[in-house]
Amino acid sequence: xxxxxxxxxxxxxxxxxxxxxxxxxxxxxxxxxxxxxxxxxxxxxxxxxxxxxxxxxxxxxxxxxxxxxxxxxxxxxxxxxxxxxxxxxxxxxxxxxxxxxxxxxxxxxxxxxxxxxxxxxxxxxxxxxxxxxxxxxxxxxxxxxxxxxxxxxxxxxxxxxxxxxxxxxxxxxxxxxxxxxxxxxxxxxxxxxxxxxxxxxxxxxxxxxxxxxxxxxxxxxxxxxxxxxxxxxxxxxxxxxxxxxxxxxxxxxxxxxxxxxxxxxxxxxxxxxxxxxxxxxxxxxxxxxxxxxxxxxxxxxxxxxxxxxxxxxxxxxxxxxxxxxxxxxxxxxxxxxxxxxxxxxxxxxxxxxxxxxxxxxxxxxxxxxxxxxxxxxxxxxxxxxxxxxxxxxxxxxxxx
Amino acid sequence: xxxxxxxxxxxxxxxxxxxxxxxxxxxxxxxxxxxxxxxxxxxxxxxxxxxxxxxxxxxxxxxxxxxxxxxxxxxxxxxxxxxxxxxxxxxxxxxxxxxxxxxxxxxxxxxxxxxxxxxxxxxxxxxxxxxxxxxxxxxxxxxxxxxxxxxxxx
Numbered sequence: 001x002x003x004x005x006x007x008x009x010x011x012x013x014x015x016x017x018x019x020x021x022x023x024x025x026x027x028x029x030x031x032x033x034x035x036x037x038x039x040x041x042x043x044x045x046x047x048x049x050x051x052x053x054x055x056x057x058x059x060x061x062x063x064x065x066x067x068x069x070x071x072x073x074x075x076x077x078x079x080x081x082x083x084x085x086x087x088x089x090x091x092x093x094x095x096x097x098x099x100x101x102x103x104x105x106x107x108x109x110x111x112x113x114x115x116x117x118x119x120x121x122x123x124x125x126x127x128x129x130x131x132x133x134x135x136x137x138x139x140x141x142x143x144x145x146x147x148x149x150x151x152x153x154x155x156x157x158x159x160x161x162x163x164x165x166x167x168x169x170x171x172x173x174x175x176x177x178x179x180x181x182x183x184x185x186x187x188x189x190x191x192x193x194x195x196x197x198x199x200x201x202x203x204x205x206x207x208x209x210x211x212x213x214x215x216x217x218x219x220x221x222x223x224x225x226x227x228x229x230x231x232x233x234x235x236x237x238x239x240x241x242x243x244x245x246x247x248x249x250x251x252x253x254x255x256x257x258x259x260x261x262x263x264x265x266x267x268x269x270x271x272x273x274x275x276x277x278x279x280x281x282x283x284x285x286x287x288x289x290x291x292x293x294x295x296x297x298x299x300x301x302x303x304x305x306x307x308x309x310x311x312x313x314x315x316x317x318x319x320x321x322x323x324x325x326x327x328x329x330x331x332x333x334x335x336x337x338x339x340x341x342x343x344x345x346x347x348x349x350x351x352x353x354x355x356x357x358x359x360x361x362x363x364x365x366x367x368x369x370x371x372x373x374x375x376x377x378x379x380x381x382x383x384x385x386x387x388x389x390x391x392x393x394x395x396x397x398x399x400x
Numbered sequence: 401x402x403x404x405x406x407x408x409x410x411x412x413x414x415x416x417x418x419x420x421x422x423x424x425x426x427x428x429x430x431x432x433x434x435x436x437x438x439x440x441x442x443x444x445x446x447x448x449x450x451x452x453x454x455x456x457x458x459x460x461x462x463x464x465x466x467x468x469x470x471x472x473x474x475x476x477x478x479x480x481x482x483x484x485x486x487x488x489x490x491x492x493x494x495x496x497x498x499x500x501x502x503x504x505x506x507x508x509x510x511x512x513x514x515x516x517x518x519x520x521x522x523x524x525x526x527x528x529x530x531x532x533x534x535x536x537x538x539x540x541x542x543x544x545x546x547x548x549x550x551x552x553x554x
Contacts, residue, residue: 095487149436157431171413217483244509246511255507368418373505
């Protein structure tokens, strides 16, 4: 068979020509100048989302020699807010970016070499994983899990695949990106003003401009962010009409991730026989009256959930470190706080390092006695700490 | 930037990328009871097919229909509105589906998302319409400056 040389592989002549039925795309909206500009913003958002995601992962799996700080009480509130809202912003950006580069799917010939085929495969991996990562992330903040796998494991593993694929994609497309970013994209303002055509239809090419598409994408991101970010950025809460959470509509102005009914602790937490046990070299028990008689502190500490809602709240309770010292421990101790909750993955958590000195065993929230759903009779609250690690319905504190 | 520097950037980015990608893949393979790799692969493939096979072709067809039916100047604003409306709707549809399905007391999904979405889209639509009307007015003024009307013959 007669063959011609194209690039790095010899193709049969009949494969050299694009078949007649093969789709063609003429719109300038598919040009690299547009794709590179959206891609630049998207790439930055993905990497910021990945980085803040790692910070969140660290909250749950810290190294013992590098405990979480406590000085920036709002640290996790900020980083997780950025994580969730850059993630949500990525959804419109990905959709527009993939739309602009859609013609690449029909590049002819479909593959030029083994390496080219491999590169196209990594693009397929990137597209599939970024779509699933973003969609499942969005559904997670709605507590909706219509898939058979464990969300946390897959979200973490796919994050590495997405971030790696983005870097690889940028490496492969580096010269296309440079050329694309260098190419100007005139908007309608720079085009000469023409009087409207007297009659008949305008030419097919004069729809939305390349700059118009970028503006529309930015508009989409802006509208989505403005109508959701208020669940974390309190001043914007009145605009949060599409946010899954509204702290101002929650009991005691703080949303609840897990109710007493879900945790199956209602009867235990409300029982008259309730005791808080502090275990250590000098163990002791506290009933509700003894707990109420202890000196308390009153502090404003934000509660920030992994799902991207957060709110500042006033907490009153006993300093954890005071009880730890009384039990024979100290500021160097690691302390496990254990809930009455026996179902689920967050029935206990460890407090150590700077957070131990600032942690409160709270009995009051925003001036009222804790409700059962907020962790009655007593819960942990510490600064810069993922919401679910502020263990509720405490029954035992163990100095390790 | 010289080509040598580009090659270096490319090698570093590509190397780190392949390592991270491989690590993620290894994590999925390492925790099969948690990650359910077969189901996950099905979902990944499904996302590709749905996106590339249905979602994008549908937008291309919608674009082609607009090109045939709406004049260019109005189409620009209509396209802008439709892009914003489409992405806002995509993000909001799960909330509409799940509205009111959370445990009572959680303060989760308590809003009337369907009505709120309609109001948000109406606001965006009004802004686009206003932009279009301003454009029409400006074009008309520019047109009359370029071709000043001569007065009636005296």
